[in-house]
Amino acid sequence: xxxxxxxxxxxxxxxxxxxxxxxxxxxxxxxxxxxxxxxxxxxxxxxxxxxxxxxxxxxxxxxxxxxxxxxxxxxxxxxxxxxxxxxxxxxxxxxxxxxxxxxxxxxxxxxxxxxxxxxxxxxxxxxxxxxxxxxxxxxxxxxxxxxxxxxxxxxxxxxxxxxxxxxxxxxxxxxxxxxxxxxxxxxxxxxxxxxxxxxxxxxxxxxxxxxxxxxxxxxxxxxxxxxxxxxxxxxxxxxxxxxxxxxxxxxxxxxxxxxxxxxxxxxxxx
Amino acid sequence: xxxxxxxxxxxxxxxxxxxxxxxxxxxxxxxxxxxxxxxxxxxxxxxxxxxxxxxxxxxxxxxxxxxxxxxxxxxxxxxxxxxxxxxxxxxxxxxxxxxxxxxxxxxxxxxxxxxxxxxxxxxxxxxxxxxxxxxxxxxxxxxxxxxxxxxxxxxxxxxxxxxxxxxxxxxxxxxxxxxxxxxxxxxxxxxxxxxxxxxxxxxxxxxxxxxxxxxxxxxxxxxxxxxxxxxxxxxxxxxxxxxxxxxxxxxxxxxxxxxxxxxxxxxxxxxxxxxxxxxxxxxxxxxxxxxxxxxxxx
Numbered sequence: 001x002x003x004x005x006x007x008x009x010x011x012x013x014x015x016x017x018x019x020x021x022x023x024x025x026x027x028x029x030x031x032x033x034x035x036x037x038x039x040x041x042x043x044x045x046x047x048x049x050x051x052x053x054x055x056x057x058x059x060x061x062x063x064x065x066x067x068x069x070x071x072x073x074x075x076x077x078x079x080x081x082x083x084x085x086x087x088x089x090x091x092x093x094x095x096x097x098x099x100x101x102x103x104x105x106x107x108x109x110x111x112x113x114x115x116x117x118x119x120x121x122x123x124x125x126x127x128x129x130x131x132x133x134x135x136x137x138x139x140x141x142x143x144x145x146x147x148x149x150x151x152x153x154x155x156x157x158x159x160x161x162x163x164x165x166x167x168x169x170x171x172x173x174x175x176x177x178x179x180x181x182x183x184x185x186x187x188x189x190x191x192x193x194x195x196x197x198x199x200x201x202x203x204x205x206x207x208x209x210x211x212x213x214x215x216x217x218x219x220x221x222x223x224x225x226x227x228x229x230x231x232x233x234x235x236x237x238x239x240x241x242x243x244x245x246x247x248x249x250x251x252x253x254x255x256x257x258x259x260x261x262x263x264x265x266x267x268x269x270x
Numbered sequence: 271x272x273x274x275x276x277x278x279x280x281x282x283x284x285x286x287x288x289x290x291x292x293x294x295x296x297x298x299x300x301x302x303x304x305x306x307x308x309x310x311x312x313x314x315x316x317x318x319x320x321x322x323x324x325x326x327x328x329x330x331x332x333x334x335x336x337x338x339x340x341x342x343x344x345x346x347x348x349x350x351x352x353x354x355x356x357x358x359x360x361x362x363x364x365x366x367x368x369x370x371x372x373x374x375x376x377x378x379x380x381x382x383x384x385x386x387x388x389x390x391x392x393x394x395x396x397x398x399x400x401x402x403x404x405x406x407x408x409x410x411x412x413x414x415x416x417x418x419x420x421x422x423x424x425x426x427x428x429x430x431x432x433x434x435x436x437x438x439x440x441x442x443x444x445x446x447x448x449x450x451x452x453x454x455x456x457x458x459x460x461x462x463x464x465x466x467x468x469x470x471x472x473x474x475x476x477x478x479x480x481x482x483x484x485x486x487x488x489x490x491x492x493x494x495x496x497x498x499x500x501x502x503x504x505x506x507x508x509x510x511x512x513x514x515x516x517x518x519x520x521x522x523x524x525x526x527x528x529x530x531x532x533x534x535x536x537x538x539x540x541x542x543x544x545x546x547x548x549x550x551x552x553x554x555x556x557x558x559x560x561x562x563x564x565x566x567x568x
Contacts, residue, residue, distance in 0.1 A: 009363040016360055017377055023396045023434065024380060026403050030395065042406050084289040091285035096276045103286065105551070108487070110297045112543045114495035116519050117536035120307075120529070121300035144296040147289055149488075156480040160450055194446055197379075205385045207498055222385035236395065243388040250383025254376050 031241035053241035066221035076139035089154035107148040157191025193257040307533035325534035349493040357440025390502025421511035447478035
């Protein structure tokens with residue numbers, strides 16, 4: 001009885017994987033071609049295999065500094081988001097207090113604000129405090145959508161942990177910080193992993209705000225990539241190679257997070 | 271948030287204080303600036319005239335805005351209608367253990383980690399009939415495919431791009447929810463002789479409710495403010511068939527530099543999203559509690 005079900009699922013999975021990978025394969029395929037070959041015609045494999053596009057990116061500081069800048073502000077942003085979101089999510093999942101529902105919904109509204117709305121105010125604010133073109137400016141701006149998201153995800157995971165665990169720990173004489181770090185945090189590891197992944201992701205792919213707040217020193221890779229559009233014609237090959245490289249850091253992060261998601265909760269064992 | 275009674279503790283405010291400071295700095299301050307602009311005619315930084323609600327009235331009567339709004343609403347609901355079932359199916363189909371599960375997780379999440387302008391570029395190439403795989407394949411099947419010339423094709427391509435780009439988000443959240451179900455639940459269900467559908471309906475779906483709510487709201491909000499991908503892919507065309515709200519706003523604010531009307535429009539835009547999410551959020555909360563009361567066995 002189990003076998004046919006499993007095969008149907010596998011078929012669906014395989015079909016989706018093909019759908020998910022084809023456009024990416026096409027980009028990888030292009031990144032190994034020369035511009036002439038791309039524009040000359042249609043081919044499933046690179047006819048004249050070349051690493052030149054990657055060499056251009058890895059040796060030209062204008063290109064690779066973009067990756068470093070992006071990683072720095074994304075890292076700062078993820079750490080701050082998690083640090084402020086963890087206690088807040090705990091408060092929302094465990095206690096009721098004056099205005100809790102309103103604050104929670106207000107948080108979500110920040111996630112809903114189109115970034116385009118805040119472009120100009122952010123620009124003026126960070127110019128006036130002298131933070132323009134710094135990593136910290138972009139990291140702070142991205143808190144706008146990442147903190148609500150982190151609180152939201154963590155609250156969901158925390159609500160899945162029975163409250164008896166907290167109460168038992170307090171009876172056993174744990175103080176709040178010790179309980180939180182030693183008992184509670186390991187229980188919601190999966191949630192922390194997922195939240196960190198989403199913070200990383202949304203900060204990594206955001207372009208509009210990051211580009212507006214930076215010019216040279218903290219210019220993100222996504223902004224660097226837009227310059228191939230204005231170059232002579234369209235530098236498809238280098239753009240494709242840069243695109244392939246933007247997937248790499250994220251793929252590494254999800255590789256670490258996968259264990260947290262896969263392990264799931266340790267509920268029921270405690 | 272769960273609806274069960276929680277102990278009242280006003281000290282919890284201290285726990286959310288750091289977060290409040292962070293978000294206030296990056297949200298409340300800019301919002302005040304936008305409100306300030308929306309009631310003024312800014313001729314130059316030194317010369318400003320208070321105009322009251324004039325911009326709001328002008329924006330509300332704008333025919334182009336009405337068109338963009340309807341396109342946006344249709345698009346957002348189409349996105350939800352396709353991505354939610356597909357994402358749940360995908361979450362159920364993903365292998366639970368071993369290297370296959372790791373590989374599936376990494377492959378599924380790949381598209382989420384591509385910067386949005388690159389997503390647009392990928393599909394721009396992918397859909398071209400001369401150098402792109404999809405475009406060439408469709409042409410080979412006898413369809414005169416053109417996302418730059420045919421409004422229907424353009425709209426479908428933007429939708430397909432969004433499905434490709436964002437279904438993994440729904441799937442990942444659903445998958446995380448599924449993994450939180452203890453094995454005992456499945457054992458109990460099989461002892462009760464529950465069918466696969468029953469297991470899904472009474473065990474898996476209620477357990478995924480929280481994360482799926484996150485998924486629905488995220489997808490709704492994000493598709494409602496979609497900008498970069500259609501901008502790169504179609505530039506809002508042909509005509510204005512794929513001009514959504516954000517693009518309309520950016521044309522006003524950056525293209526024409528009408529700060530007052532743009533700010534007024536921003537606020538209206540923001541209020542529309544707020545209203546829709548408020549309705550969705552409350553509706554899902556209610557459905558969730560009814561489900562708990564109605565089918566609370568398993």
